Amino acid sequence: MRIIVAGWLRYAGDDRTCAEIITTGRDYILAAREERGCVAYTWAVDPIDPGVIQVYEEWESEQDLLRHFIDPAYAQMRDHLGQWEITGFGVQMYGAGSVEPVYGDDGWPRREIFGVTLAQA
Incomplete structure (x- = not known):
């Protein structure tokens, strides 16, 4: 089962704090992307709330994510993030049993998602 990790971290400081955290954490992001089973791994400054870092990860399996944690x-990444004052966070993981594209071959959003159409919703 594919695992999605998504959420946010809020930091104290000015508009440059989150950008600095990401820039100086580049090596940890790259290391995670090289791990077995990593499909996607990124941190991004929220464009509306620059005190927030949005987190997104995608892993091929539960085992791959558990290997990532050890x-x-x-551990170095956690130490890195802890150098700044975290004032809030919300990070969740989701199990994805099915994966389908959002857009059809015509480039438009699909009219059916996992077998459900708008009329059935």
């Missing part, structure tokens, strides 16, 4: 780079 990788030395993960």
